[in-house]
Amino acid sequence: MNNVCPIDVVRVQSSILKEDTHECKECAVPATAVNIEPVRGDDAVWSLSICTETGPAKREQQFIACDSFAPCDAVRVSCRVGVADGQILALYQHKEWWMRPAWCSAPTQIPFGTQLLLWRWKGRDDSVRWSAVLAVCDADARTDIRGDEQGITFVVSSNRMGMTRIEATLGFMASAETPYRAVQACVSAAAGRTGVSTRRRKSFPDNLSGLGWCTWDSLGQDVNERQIIEKMQEFHDLGVHISWVLIDDGWSDVDRSQQKLRSFDADPERFPQGLGHTVDVLKQRFGVQHVGVWQAFQGYWNGIDPDGPVADAFGDCLTRCPSGALVPGPTHDQAAQFWNAWESKMSEQGIDVLKVDSQGSISVMTMGAESFGESTVGRHLGLEDAADRMNAALINCMAMTPENFWHSDRAQVARTSDDFLPREPKSLDEHLIQNAYCSLLLGELVYPDWDMFWSEHPYARASVLSRVFSGGPVYCSDALGHTDVSVLREVLGDDGHVPHPDAPGVLVEESLLNDPRSSDVPLGICASFGGCERMLFVGLRQRQMQHVDLTADVPMKVSGPDSDSVVHLQQGDHARFDLSYGQALLVDVDRTPDPTCCGISNHPRR
DSSP, rough: OOOSOOOEEEEEEEEOOTTTOOOOOEEEGGGGGEEEEEEOSEEEEEEEEEEESOSGGGGTTSSSSEHHHSSOOEEEEEEEEESSOOOOEEEEEOSSSSHHHHHHHEGGGGTTTEEEEEEEOOOOOOOOEEEEEEEEEEOOEEEEEEEOSSSEEEEEOSSSTTOEEEEEEEEEEEEEHHHHHHHHHHHHHHHHHHHHOOGSSSSOOOGGGEEESHHHHHGGGGGHHHHHHHHHHHHHHTTTOOOEEOTTTTOOOTTTTTTEEEEEEOOOOTTTOOOOHHHHHHHHHOOOOOEEHHHHHHHSSSSSOOOHHHHHGGGGEEEEEETTTTTSSSSSSHHHHHHHHHHHHHHHTOOOOEEEEEEEEHHHTBTTOOOOHHHHHHHHHHHHOOOOOOOOEEEOSSOSHHHTTTOOOOOOEEEEEOOOOOOOOGGGGHHHHHHHHHHHTTTSEEEEEEOOOOOSSHHHHHHHHHHHHSSOOEEEEOTTTTTOOHHHHHHHTTTTTOOOOOOOEEOHHHHHTOOTTSSOOEEEEEETTTTTEHHHHHHHOOOSEEEEEEESSOEEEEEETTOOOOEOOOOOOEEEEEEOOOOEEEESSOOOOOOGGTTTSSSSOO
16 A cells, blocks of 8 residues: 555645634645545545644633634645546536536646546556545535645535634545546545445335336426326326335425425325325325335425424424524434424325435525534434334435535435436436436445436436436336336336346446547446346437447347347457437446446446
8 A cells, every 4th residue: 555645735724704803814724734644445545634723812711702714615725636647527516405527637627516536547657547536524514626726625614603623524535446446445434434324334225126106297396196196097007017106395284485394294285185095095006015205304495384383393393594494403302303203294104215305405504503514414313313213215315415425324315416307308418427427426325316207208218227227216207198118118027126236337437537428438337237247328419429339358238229229249249339319228248247346347348
């Protein structure tokens, strides 16, 4: 192991709110405040941390004001890093709760909000090496990365006013022979530091096995029992077995004008016989095994109605945000009381799948009052305790923010992209790259949820196959009269079984540093199914064909781009396949994948 870290600290600065003038002042911080040390393990991994204070004086006297760190951009650590051999892949937070990839040809192009960097370089012996840098959110502060002239800058924020001490893990850097090992080494080290479980310690929930159906892209917020039953009857008549149903936003008792939660019951007009009746019909009449509901981390989009039954009964476990919004409190006990009450009600109705949305909103709503850790740690613990108590599968959503995914220990599944937009077919490329690339990071912590799809859609085959390769749940959101059975039959067995990979699929190396929307290389994903290697390629360049060149070092079966087109390649054969936008190519490889890459071959042959 090489203990010489390829990161050099160039400059450390802080933003201090002066207690006397209330102005924000830039101050230099000694470089010795940053600690870089190796992490024990098989790969070269280093941790970076910082400990700094606003200065001496009045902190012991709580009744006297003193200088404090700005809640955002409190400390900035500028560093030099090793030079990449070509493009740099950056995964960055581009919205309050979503991430996406960016490809950068120079460090100055690395966007603010970056959580993971990955690049390739050559060692002194011309061997190919990969480096990864991962930002972390630990006890109170979160770190974001951005590029600069020197290399990269770690930006530390607490989200809370009045902080006089910043003690935080900035992140981790790893160097390895493969990109997958480099990312895995960083995530494993970070998980050990933050105390969360990695995906390898979790099982994919049985409650989400088979084909699911979600109400959102078919019924939206106007969901009701009658329409759910109508669609399920249509699935039944078509011979499509639905194993689980997710009743998305719109089912609950809320003040719709104020967007606030009133009670833990279902909307009495939309579900006149109660949610339990709907669940019974789904299970008894249509053979659905599991039923789930949508909930919001803060109660509902704008919190909890202060004049409603929930506020009356659980006022002690609620807190007010700076805006005045009422939300579940930040402590473990407060959150557990709130979620145990709600989920006990759900369990009584037969619910055993929970999609908890808008998680990234909580640090926005509590900005200034709660640190990133205070706003998330206790709330996640309380939610996870309640989900465990009812043996429910838990899907975290709008949670692609470091304060959430580094503080959620037991959730098995999390969304890895913005919403699927089926009414905008040309949004396919953005949706797939968000999922495929962000799964490099989040797939190490959870089973990725690539969101629902439509089976009647110009690019339905690519959508359903990519969900199968994701390693997460596979579920459609077809509206009444709009189901293409032939698309579903490609992955759905007569018994309702849907293939599930041994681990979430990962990008083939050729896709990592090439934007599949503009290069000759299509999006390529590799996964192991029962110990057998499979690859999926999807064309994402809108105006030009992309090409897949396959050289068979072992026998291969190639399906597509049309679903009824099958080509068998014998050892030594070479073939080129052209893919237009939205077309998918499925390759079955007659070999066992290399186990060093999460069950995925390190170098799929193309």
